[in-house]
Amino acid sequence: MTDKKKFKVTFVCRSENPSGGQRVIAIYADHLTRRGHQVTVVLPGAQSLSLRDRARAILRQRLWRFRGRRHEFSFFRNASFEVRRLAHPGPVSDEDLPDADIVIASWWETAEWIAALSPRKGTKIYFIQGHEVHEYLPITRVRATYRLNLHKIAVAPWLRRIMHEQYGDPVVDVVPNSVDRTQFFAPVRDKQSTPSVGFLYASAALKGVDTTLSVIESVRRRVPNLQIIAFGSERPNRVLPLPHGTTFYYSPPQDEIRDIYAHCDVWVTASRSEGFNLTALEAMACRTPVVSTRTGWPEDAIKPGWNGVLVDIDDVAGLAKGIEWVLSRNKEEWRMLSTNAFATASAGSWEESAAMFEQALEHALRRAAEGT
Numbered sequence: 001m002t003d004k005k006k007f008k009v010t011f012v013c014r015s016e017n018p019s020g021g022q023r024v025i026a027i028y029a030d031h032l033t034r035r036g037h038q039v040t041v042v043l044p045g046a047q048s049l050s051l052r053d054r055a056r057a058i059l060r061q062r063l064w065r066f067r068g069r070r071h072e073f074s075f076f077r078n079a080s081f082e083v084r085r086l087a088h089p090g091p092v093s094d095e096d097l098p099d100a101d102i103v104i105a106s107w108w109e110t111a112e113w114i115a116a117l118s119p120r121k122g123t124k125i126y127f128i129q130g131h132e133v134h135e136y137l138p139i140t141r142v143r144a145t146y147r148l149n150l151h152k153i154a155v156a157p158w159l160r161r162i163m164h165e166q167y168g169d170p171v172v173d174v175v176p177n178s179v180d181r182t183q184f185f186a187p188v189r190d191k192q193s194t195p196s197v198g199f200l201y202a203s204a205a206l207k208g209v210d211t212t213l214s215v216i217e218s219v220r221r222r223v224p225n226l227q228i229i230a231f232g233s234e235r236p237n238r239v240l241p242l243p244h245g246t247t248f249y250y251s252p253p254q255d256e257i258r259d260i261y262a263h264c265d266v267w268v269t270a271s272r273s274e275g276f277n278l279t280a281l282e283a284m285a286c287r288t289p290v291v292s293t294r295t296g297w298p299e300d301a302i303k304p305g306w307n308g309v310l311v312d313i314d315d316v317a318g319l320a321k322g323i324e325w326v327l328s329r330n331k332e333e334w335r336m337l338s339t340n341a342f343a344t345a346s347a348g349s350w351e352e353s354a355a356m357f358e359q360a361l362e363h364a365l366r367r368a369a370e371g372t
Helices: 020-034 051-059 108-115 139-145 157-167 210-223 254-262 280-286 296-301 316-327 330-344 350-370
Strands: 008-012 038-043 084-087 102-106 123-128 151-154 173-175 196-200 227-232 248-252 266-269 290-293 310-313
Touching: 008 020, 008 108, 020 038, 020 280, 020 350, 102 108, 102 350, 108 123, 123 350, 139 173, 139 330, 151 350, 157 173, 157 196, 157 296, 173 350, 196 210, 196 254, 210 266, 210 316, 227 254, 254 280, 266 280, 266 316, 280 290, 280 296, 280 330, 290 316, 296 310
Parallel strands: 008 038, 008 102, 038 084, 102 123, 123 151, 151 173, 196 227, 196 266, 227 248, 266 290, 290 310
Antiparallel strands: none
16 A cells, blocks of 8 residues: 655644634644644734724724734644744735645635635645634625635535535535544533533624623522633633633643533533534533534534533523523433533544545645646
8 A cells, every 4th residue: 555645735824813723723734744744834923903993803802813912822832843933914925835735724814815826835725614704804805715716624514505505615525623532531520519600701702702791690690609610812801801700711721721621510602603613522522511502513513401502692591591401400410411411522533533634635636636
């Protein structure tokens, strides 16, 4: 049997913010490197905002994405692959990137950038981790990127359906995210004597933390001893202040996040839009039932009453009722929920997802060679 062909692969990121999407890119870059491919991740410098744009960013709670400094935490430090940090913000040009077999856009803006690159930079791929048609973005431009002549890899079946039904592209590879079970795990446990709820803090409106805070306030009126736990890569702000007594972890080390999940009786995510929702998967891997809105991975993975609760977007009453339902289970019922959540997260692995991602790259190269 002959060895597989090794590729030169370039990922083009928009910035170095520590988002879930960036984490996924770092994971695939590492796995592809370990599989013998030559990988480069290109990170443009931070973009300075005008005072007017900065004010708009604050109003839409997105300032953290645009700060004029590198984030204190990065998924690309001490990487096994080459990281090329540019001195200027995007867009990128041919001079910024190595010649390669494959170049991958990771966000709608980067799709615009790589579409303009010369063929020397590689077969062009659009790695789609969400349907980014949000009011704070230039929606017409975003939609146009999904119609570009780029091979698409999506993280979930619903994104493939969107690409086909709304943008006329029936050829989309789906590569689901996974969880590192050497990092996210927990022993069998019982519900705690003091009820606890956890969530990811993020100021982006689509993450629905405003809804989460309203939900927790509602639950706390009926469960006054409720313990609240949260973590995030940005500090809480005055627009979205945390409830009194919340235990908050700012950018905790990755190997400590599992302990945060495992200290919760229920994990809540009230996102209005998610490409996948890694935190829900990680919480389940740590045996924590999840109450979620119908977005991303939870919409397909959560079976209400079996491993968590699923409700409509912005349904404050439904989320509160779901949290209270989980917290009110007796010892045996809660442990069954916990066991089922763990079983749900145990399907697949990053190794399997990386193999699928590699196959999707090969598919793109075949299509390019065939002119299709």
